[in-house]
Amino acid sequence: MRRLVKPASGDASRFPVFYTVIGGITASVGLELFLHPHDMIAGGVTGISRLMSLYTQEHFGLLLFVLNLPLMLLYSLSTHKPMLLRALPGLFAFSGSAIILSPFPAVSGHPVVCALGGGICIGLGAVLAARHGGLLDSLGLNESDDGRPSTLLLTHRKIPLIQIVMLCNGLLLITAGFVLGWEPALYSALSCLAAYETTRLMFTGLTRMVCVVSKKQQTIEDAIYRRLRIHSTPVVDSAQIEGKIKSESEDKKEQMVIVYSVHLLDLQRFKAVIQMADPQAEIMYMKRWKA
Incomplete structure (x- = not known):
C-alpha cells in the first residue's frame, strides 16, 4: 500500500462545472467532426434531434437543447433533486459547441474510423459530465444516482429505464435506416456500441x-x-x-x-x-x- 498525498485546498475537483463543460465539448466533437459528416447519428435525444434537424432545417444544436430541456426538468421534479441546474452548463456547452463545429469537415473520410472515434468521444463526454453531476442526453447511455431515475412507472408496472433506452435507440436506428440509408444506420449502430462500451469501461473498469x-x-x-x-x-x-x-x-x-x-x-x-x-x-x- 502507498499513502496518498492529502489534497490541497484549491483542488480542481471542487469545480465540477468545468468537467461538465469539457464533457459537453468532447461529445459535440464526436458528433460534428466524426458522425454527422457521414450521415451517422447517435442514440437518445441527440439522435432524434439530428433526424428532426434534417427535415425542419432547424439547427441541430438548437433542437438538442430544446428537446433535452423538458425531459431534464421532468427528471429533476421526479427525483426531487436540483439536477437541472447542474446539467445546464454541460448541455449549453454540448449544444453551443455543436453549432460552432458544424461547418468543419470530418476528421477522416473512412466511416468505420469516424463511427468508432465519434462513439468514443461521445462516451468520454457523457462520463465526464455524469461523474460531476451533469447530464448531456436525457436518454443517454449512462445511469447516475443523481440523474435519471432507474425505473419508470408505466401501466402500474415499473420498467427498468435501461430497457426503455435500448428500445428507443433500436427504433431510432431503424428510422435512420429508412431516412438516411441502411449503411449509415449500421455505422451509427457501431458508434452507439462504441459509446456504450466506453461509458461502461469508464464507469466500472x-x-x-x-x-x-x-x-x-x-x-x-x-x-x-x-x-x-x-x-x-x-x-x-x-x-x-x-x-x-x-x-x-x-x-x-x-x-x-x-x-x-x-x-x-x-x-x-x-x-x-x-x-x-x-x-x-x-x-x-x-x-x-x-x-
Missing part, C-alpha cells in the same frame, strides 16, 4: 481499492455517500490488517479502517471529501488496479 484510517468512521461514510454515492465495504479494525498498514503509534489501534472501491475519475474528489470530513484521517491505496 478503472477503480482502486482505497483504505481510510480514521476515528470518525460514521462521519466519513456519510460524507462519502452524500457527495459521491459510494458505499464502503464492511469495516474492519486496524489491528486485523497490521501486516498491510503500519501504525506509527499505539493510538492507531483505536482507529477504524474503511475500505472503498474508488473510480479513477473520482479519486481527487474522494480525497477532498475525506480531508473535509476528517483532516486527521490517513488515506492509503493498493497498487493493483481493479479491471
